[in-house]
Amino acid sequence: MTDVLVIEDDDRIRLALLLALEDEGYRVRGVATAEEGLQRQRQEPADTVLVDLMLPGLDGFECIRRLRRDDDVPIVVVSARDDTHDIVAALEAGADDYVVKPVAIKELSARLRALRRRARAAPDPVPVLTFGQLEISPDAGEVRLAGQSVPVTRTEFRLLCELAEHAGRVLSRHQLLQRVWGYDTGDERLVDVHVGRLRQKIEDDPGNPRHLVTLRGLGYKLTR
Amino acid sequence: MTDVLVIEDDDRIRLALLLALEDEGYRVRGVATAEEGLQRQRQEPADTVLVDLMLPGLDGFECIRRLRRDDDVPIVVVSARDDTHDIVAALEAGADDYVVKPVAIKELSARLRALRRRARAAPDPVPVLTFGQLEISPDAGEVRLAGQSVPVTRTEFRLLCELAEHAGRVLSRHQLLQRVWGYDTGDERLVDVHVGRLRQKIEDDPGNPRHLVTLRGLGYKLTR
């Protein structure tokens, strides 16, 4: 398991980062100031730190320097400022990478992985999408129900991932045919059959689905 | 003194990079194609490689994979394409950093310094990857099962390491062909055969594999 500490004063951004990283499989913690971050890192060291530059009180550069003084932990700056001076200063201060907000979570995650590989820290975690008791891990090709691994076929898995990726949104049979099967046209009943089979496996009561719901006339959606 | 190899097909850009890096105090060399780059790096290893993604012939991604196969050299992608997909793919292929052209030379230089600091700081420990009874030490080239050394062939070993490095993740036959054999295309059954042979050696009951699992339609993965 991999721990990430996020130091970011904007609550919304911090929360978004934490949630996204959690989905990517990291164990996360967040603080709003450099002082808290330094303290937290001493008490309970994470193995990667994300830090904003513009922080109230102690600024990001100083925060990096102090983190670096204690520790060799990989540090990634996540900043709104896209300015060579800042980038150079942050890296000079001891950061390992610098990304500019807004950043795609996939990119951030890939950069964390690359950095972790280089730093020879803990192996990268496998992302998991959670829907109550139901856990889907696209990278691991695994579906678990209440901790128990559930065997699903390739088509079922793709279907489930597609639904999970757009969790909470309805996907029409047509969309699913396109995205899962790559068919531009075809019998939409095919989708029904596979949804049915999937329900047998992942729903406690397949007749009364909790997660994989039908929206009559619209399609299917996956809910939490 | 630091040696940098620049792989970039555009003469003007390559020259500009080389001159700028020279000014920054690096010892530099440049080539225009991936093939030349790989050869040059074998003959006269630089301690950092800058590579463009869009190269004639062998593309940048493949170039990165091949560099990485021989070597742990820090790799920075310098590309005109600012696309999450490319960034993730490049980092995934083994790059350490990705910067978008045009890049301020000061920033590039700072990133190179940060990367070199990190690369130097972790002088190859000999990690042992453990999967229950199964131990793999990539650097020592050894596989042990319940303490007993197991003789595996080079191909089997590479395959196993590749799987171990991405423990818990599915790797498709295609990915394995690429990463272990370096084939861009080829018969994917080859992978099956080697997986089978590997199982004979490292699984108690090769018919019911505990670690090297098949995910029908997806590929193989190594689990704990």
Add this chain to the structure above:
DNA sequence: GCGGTTTTGTCACGCAACTGTCATACAACC
């Protein structure tokens, strides 16, 4: 170089699992 040994890649076969189709039964809506 040379002969033997190990490793590697190709092939064919057989089994088991999966897929898509269809027919029928069921539920929701008007």
Add this chain to the structure above:
DNA sequence: GGTTGTATGACAGTTGCGTGACAAAACCGC
């Protein structure tokens, strides 16, 4: 109650995978 849309069980064709056999290639000690 009729109509439309959805669920489900059965089935046959297909696909994907494991395996053993074999020949080419690489390796190795001499």
